[in-house]
Amino acid sequence: MSSKVFSAAVVGLDAELVEAEADAGGGQFGQIFLVGLPDKAVTEAKERVRSAIKNSNFRFPSVSVTVNLAPAYLPKHGPSFDLPIAISILRISGFIAEKINLDDYIFTGELALNGDLRPMTGALPIALCAKRLGKKVLFIPEENAAEAKLAKDIKVIPVKNLYQLVLHLRGEIEIPEFPYQDPNLINVPIEYDMSHVKGQEHVKRAMEIAAAGGHNLLMFGPPGSGKTLLAKTFPSILPDLAFAEALEVTKIYSVSGKLKEKNGLIKSRPFRAPHHTASSAALVGGGINPMPGEISLAHRGVLFSDEFAEFPRPVLEALRQPLEDGVITVSRAAGHLEFPAKFILLASMNPCPCGYYGDRARPCTCSMMQIQNYRKKISGPIIDRIDMHLEVPRVDFKKLDEELPGEGSAVIKKRVQQAREIQAERFKNEKIFTNAEMSSEKTRKCCALNEEAKKLISNAIDTLNLSARSYFRLLKLARTIADLDGEQQISTAHLAEALQYREKA
Ligand SMILES: Nc1ncnc2c1ncn2[C@@H]1O[C@H](COP(=O)(O)OP(=O)(O)O)[C@@H](O)[C@H]1O
Ligand SMILES: [Mg+2]
Numbered sequence: 001m002s003s004k005v006f007s008a009a010v011v012g013l014d015a016e017l018v019e020a021e022a023d024a025g026g027g028q029f030g031q032i033f034l035v036g037l038p039d040k041a042v043t044e045a046k047e048r049v050r051s052a053i054k055n056s057n058f059r060f061p062s063v064s065v066t067v068n069l070a071p072a073y074l075p076k077h078g079p080s081f082d083l084p085i086a087i088s089i090l091r092i093s094g095f096i097a098e099k100i101n102l103d104d105y106i107f108t109g110e111l112a113l114n115g116d117l118r119p120m121t122g123a124l125p126i127a128l129c130a131k132r133l134g135k136k137v138l139f140i141p142e143e144n145a146a147e148a149k150l151a152k153d154i155k156v157i158p159v160k161n162l163y164q165l166v167l168h169l170r171g172e173i174e175i176p177e178f179p180y181q182d183p184n185l186i187n188v189p190i191e192y193d194m195s196h197v198k199g200q201e202h203v204k205r206a207m208e209i210a211a212a213g214g215h216n217l218l219m220f221g222p223p224g225s226g227k228t229l230l231a232k233t234f235p236s237i238l239p240d241l242a243f244a245e246a247l248e249v250t251k252i253y254s255v256s257g258k259l260k261e262k263n264g265l266i267k268s269r270p271f272r273a274p275h276h277t278a279s280s281a282a283l284v285g286g287g288i289n290p291m292p293g294e295i296s297l298a299h300r301g302v303l304f305s306d307e308f309a310e311f312p313r314p315v316l317e318a319l320r321q322p323l324e325d326g327v328i329t330v331s332r333a334a335g336h337l338e339f340p341a342k343f344i345l346l347a348s349m350n351p352c353p354c355g356y357y358g359d360r361a362r363p364c365t366c367s368m369m370q371i372q373n374y375r376k377k378i379s380g381p382i383i384d385r386i387d388m389h390l391e392v393p394r395v396d397f398k399k400l401d402e403e404l405p406g407e408g409s410a411v412i413k414k415r416v417q418q419a420r421e422i423q424a425e426r427f428k429n430e431k432i433f434t435n436a437e438m439s440s441e442k443t444r445k446c447c448a449l450n451e452e453a454k455k456l457i458s459n460a461i462d463t464l465n466l467s468a469r470s471y472f473r474l475l476k477l478a479r480t481i482a483d484l485d486g487e488q489q490i491s492t493a494h495l496a497e498a499l500q501y502r503e504k505a
Contacts (some may be wrong), residue, residue, distance in 0.1 A: 001020060001023075001024045001061075001092045002021060002023040002092065003021070003043070003048070003088045003091035003092050004010070004019050004022075004088065004102070005019070005084045005087045005088045005091065005102050005107055005243060006018070006019060006020075006102075006105065006106050006107070006135065007080070007081055007084035007106070007107050007108050008106055008108060008124035008125075008126045008129045008130065009074055009075070009076045009077070010077070010078075010121070010125050010126065010255055011074065011075070011337070012255075012290070012337040012338065013125060013251045013252060013255055013292075013337065013339065013340070014125050014128070014129065015122065015125040015126045016074055016129065017129065017131035017133055018069055018070065018071075018074065018076065018081070018084075019068075019069070019070045019071075019151070020067060020068075020069055020081060020084035020085050020087075020090035021068045021070060021088065022066070022067050022068075022085070022089050022091065022092050023065065023066045023067075023068075023092075023179070024063050024064075024065055024066055024092050024093075024449060025063055025064045025065065025066055026104075026361040027063060027064025027065075028064050029060065029061075029062050029063065029064070030050065030060055030064075031064035031203075032046040032049070032050065032064070032065050032067060032089075032245065033065070033066040033067065033244035034046055034064065034067050034069070034085075035067070035068050035069070035072075036067075036068045036069030036070055036071075036072045036076065037069070037072055037073070037074070037075055037076060038069060038076055038081075039075070039076065039077050039078075039157075039289070040078065041078050041079045042069070042076050042078070042081055043080060044079070045081055045085055045111075048079070048082050048110070048111045048112070048113060049082055049085050049086045049089065049111060049113075049372070051113040052082070052086060052112065052113060052115040052162050052381050053086055053089065053090065053115075053126060053162070055113060055114045055115050056115035056161065056162045056163040056166070057163065057215050058090055058091060058095050058162075058163075058166070058403055059092070059157065060089070060093060061089070061092055061093040065089055065092070067089070068089065069081060069085075075289070077120065077289045077330075078110075078120070078122075079110035079111075079118075079120070080108045080120045080121075080122070080126075081108075081110055082109065082111040082191055083107045083108060083109040083110075083111060083117065083139070083159075083162075083165075084108065087102070087107050087165075087169075090166060090417075092267055095166060096166060096169050096170065098168065100134070100169055100171075100177045102169070103237075103308060103490070104135050104136040104137060104257070105135065105136070105137045105138075105139060106126070106129075106130040106133075106135050106137070106138045106139070107122065107138060107139045107502060108123075108126055108139070108140055108143075108379045109139070109141040109159065110141070111162060114161075115158065115161045115162040115163055116161045116162075117141035117142070117159050117161060118141060119141050119143035120140075120141055120144055121254060121255055121256070121257040121259075122254055122255045123140060123144035123147040123148045123254060124147050124148060124150055124151065124247070124250055124254045124336070125137070125221075125249050125251055125254065125255060125265075126148070127140075127141075127147075127148035127149070127150070127151035127154055127156065128151045128251075130151070130154055131151050131152075131153055131154040134366070135154070136154070136155055136439055137154070137155045137156075137157060138155065139141070139157050139159050139165060140156060140157070140158065140159065141158070141159060142159060142160055142262070144156035144158075144264075145157075145158035145178040146178065146252070146262070146263045146264035147177070147254060147259065147264030147265070148264075149178050149179075149180050149181075149264070150183070150247060150250065150264055150265055151306075152180060155177050155226055156177060156178040157177055157178070158175065158178050159174050159175065161450055173351065174295075179417055181263075183243070183246070183263065183265045183267070184267075185240055185242075185243060185246060185265075185267050186240060186495075187332045190228070190235050190236040190268075190409070191232075192232040192233040192236060193233060193236055193398050193408055193409045194207075194233045194236060194237060194406065194407065194408065194409045194412060195405045195406050195407065195408040195409070196233065197226060197230055197233060197406070198395065198396040198401060198406070199310060199343075199406075200226060200230065200395060201232055201406065202390070203219065203392055204230075204262075204407075206390050206501060207230065207234055207237065208237060208357060208412050208415065208416060208484070209235070209480055209481060209484065209501075210234075210344060210346070210387075210388060211237050211238050211239070211344070211413075211436040212239075212416045212419035212420065212437035212480050212483065212484050213413070213419070213423070213434050213436050213476065213477065213479070213480025213483070214342075214344055214433070214434030214435065214437060215349070215386065215387040215388055215436045215476070215480065216323070216342065216344060216345040216346070216347075216385060216386045216436070216437075217345070217346050217386070217387070217388040217389055217390060218308065218345075218347045218348070218349070218386045218388070218389050218390065219346075219347070219348040219349075219390050219391075219392045219412065220348075220349060220350070220351050220389070220390065220391050220392065221348070221350070221351070221365050221391060221393060221394070222351070222355050222356050222357075222358075222359045222362070222394055223350060223355045224392075224394060224424065225393060225394040225395070226392065226395070227306070227348040227392050228242070228306055228348065228466070230376045230392070231273075231306065231346055231348060231414070233306050233409065234242045234270070234302055234304070235269065235271045235301075235302065236270070236344055236411045236413065237361065237413045237415070237416055238268075238269045238416070239269075239304070239411050239413070239416050239417045239420045240268075241266070241267060241268065241269055241300065242415070242424075244431075245300045246265055246266055246267060247265075248299065248300060248340060249266045249268045249269075249270060249299055249300050250264065250265050251300070252292050252296050252297060252299055252339070252340070252469055253266055253297070255291070255292065255437065256291055256292050258325065263466040264334070264346075264422050268301075269301035269302065270298050270299065270301055270302070270343075270389070271300030271301055271304060271342075272294045272295075272297050272298040272301070272302070272303050272304065273303075273304040273305075273306060274294040274303075276305075276306075276307055276310040276311045276312075278315075278411045280312075280314055280315050281293065281314055282294060283318065283457060284293060284315075284319075284322070284328050284330070284341075285328055285330045285339050286317045286330045286331075288328070288332070290330045290331075290332045290337050290339075291359050292339045293328070293339075294326060295319070295343060296328060296340060296341045298337040298341070298343035298352050299339075299341055299342055299343055300342060300343070301343055301344070301347075302343060302344045302346050303343045303344070303345050303346070304346045304347075304348075304394075305345065305346070305347040305348070306310040306347075306348050307348065307349060307350075307476070308347035308348060308378065308486070309349045309350070309374055309375075309378060310347040310349075312488070313377065316377070316378065316379065317379065317382075319345070319382060320381055320385070321381065322341035322342075323345065323382070323385040324385065326340065326342035326437065327339065327340055327342075328339055328341045328343060331427045335443075336504075340467075342437070344436075345385075345386065348385070348392075349378075349415075351371075352364055352366045352370065352371040352374055352376050353366050353370050353371075354366050354409065355411075357461065358391075358393075359369055359393075360393070360394075361394065372412030378485050383503055384467065384469050384470065385469075386467050386503075387436065387473045387477050387501065388477065388501040389502065389503045414496045415484060416484075417449055417483045418484075418486070419480065419483040420433070420434070422483045423435060423483065426446060430442075433498070435476045435477075435479045435480045435483070436476055436480075438476055438479075440472050443472050443475050443476055444478060444481075447475040447476070447478065447479050447488075447490055447497070449475075450489060450490075450491075452492050453490060453491065453492050456492050456495055457471075457474070457495060460474075460499055464499075464502065470502065470503075473499075474495070474498050474499065474502065475490075476495045477501060478490045478495045478497075478498040478500040479492040480495045481497050481498055
C-alpha cells in the first residue's frame with residue numbers, strides 16, 4: 001500500500017514541486033524512514049508527525065512507513081513538509097479514502113506536536129508555484145493564508161490543525177477558502193520628514209533626483225553635518241511601490257522569515273542600514289541554505305551605508321556585481337542561486353580619518369597620505385558606480401533655526417512620483433522601472449541631446465577626462481533631472497546640473 005501527495009520546496013526565491021510518497025513496509029509499528037535529501041529540520045518531521053497524528057485521534061499504520069521526498073536532487077529545508085508527510089501517512093492508514101482525489105492539491109506547513117499548524121516561511125513562492133503548476137487548491141497554515149492569496153488565482157484553504165483538515169478532505173466539514181482582497185498600497189507616513197532638516201537645500205535636491213531616477217548617492221561631510229539625519233528622511237520621499245514590485249519584495253522577506261505584515265504584503269520600500277561590522281554573508285547573502293542578504297532585503301528600496309569607508313574592502317567589492325546588474329549570485333552545494341538586489345545605494349562618509357578636511361570651523365589633523373589612503377578604501381570601480389557625489393558641509397543651525405521650515409516630504413514625494421510616471425511610460429515594454437537601470441543602448445535612445453548640449457558634454461569629456469561609464473551615468477542623471485522638470489528634451493541646464501554631481505577629485 002502506498003500513497004503520494006504534493007508539496008513544494010523553496011529554492012532561492014521560487015518554489016518547485018515535491019512529491020511526498022509513503023509506503024507501508026514490514027518493519028516495526030510506528031517506525032518512519034525518511035529519504036530524499038532531507039536536512040535536519042525535515043528529519044525531525046518524523047517525531048512531530050508521529051505525535052501530531054496520535055494527538056489528532058488518528059492511528060498509525062500497524063507496520064513501519066517509508067517516506068520519500070522526491071525529486072531527490074532538490075534540497076529540502078525546514079519543517080514545512082510535516083503536513084504532506086502526515087497526509088500521505090494518513091492516506092495509507094485509511095483515514096483519507098483512496099477515492100478522494102488529492103492530485104490537484106498542494107499541502108504545506110509545520111505541525112506542532114498537538115496537531116496544530118504553525119506559521120511558515122516561503123508561503124508566497126509556494127503559492128505562485130502551485131498556480132504555475134496548475135494545481136487547484138493550496139492547504140496552508142492559517143497565518144500564511146493572506147500572503148499565499150497574493151498569488152491570486154488559486155484556492156487557498158487556511159488550515160488550523162490536522163484533524164480539521166482531514167475532516168475537510170473527507171467532506172465532513174468545509175473550511176471556507178481565504179478571500180482575495182485588493183491590497184491597498186498607500187504608504188504609511190514616515191517618522192522623519194525632510195522639513196525637519198534645516199538648510200542643506202542642495203542635498204535635498206540631490207536626494208529628490210536620486211529618488212526619482214533610482215540613482216546612487218554618496219555624501220561627504222564632517223561629523224555632525226547631518227548626513228545620517230538626511231539619510232533617515234530619504235524613505236519619506238520615495239515613490240510608492242507598484243504591486244509587481246511589492247510582490248518581489250514580499251517574496252524576499254517571506255523566504256527570509258522576515259515578513260511581519262499582517263496582510264502579507266510589504267507596502268513600503270525597504271530601507272536597510274547594515275552596520276559596517278556586518279559580515280560579507282550578512283550583507284550580500286549566502287550560507288548553506290542560501291538566504292538573501294541586506295542588499296536583497298533592500299531590493300526596490302534603499303541600502304544606506306553609513307560610514308561607507310569603514311566597511312571592509314572585500315564587503316565593498318562584493319557590491320560591484322549587484323550595483324551593475326541588480327542581482328547577486330550566491331553559491332551553494334548544487335550550483336548557483338541568484339537573488340535580486342536592485343537598490344539605491346545611499347552612502348555617507350567623512351572626508352578624512354579625523355573628519356574635518358575642508359571644514360570651515362575646525363582644522364584637519366590628518367596628513368595628505370592619511371587622507372589619500374582613506375579615500376582609496378573605496379575603489380575606483382565602486383566610485384564609478386555612484387552617480388552622485390555630494391558635499392555636505394556643516395551648517396550653523398542656530399542661525400537656520402530662525403528660518404522658515406523648508407518643503408515637507410509630501411510635496412517632494414509628489415514630484416518624485418510624477419517623474420516615476422514618466423519613466424513608467426518610457427519603460428512600459430521593458431523590465432526596468434528607472435532611468436538608472438537603462439542599458440547604454442537605451443540611454444542613447446532616450447537621452448538624445450541638442451547641438452548646444454552636445455557641445456557642453458564634449459567640452460566636459462575633454463576637460464574632465466570622463467570615462468565611458470561616467471558619460472552614460474551623466475546622461476541618465478540628466479534624463480532624470482529633465483523628467484523632474486517635465487521636459488522631453490534634455491537641456492544644457494539639466495546637463496550642467498548633472499555635471500555638478502560628478503566625483504570631485
Ligand atoms: N541641518 C540640520 N537640521 C537639523 N538638525 C541637524 C542638521 N544637521 C545636523 N543636525 C542634528 O545634528 C546631530 C548630528 O547629525 P548627524 O546626522 O548625526 O550628523 P552626521 O551623520 O553627519 O555625523 C543630529 O542630532 C541631527 O539631528
Ligand atoms: Mg552619521
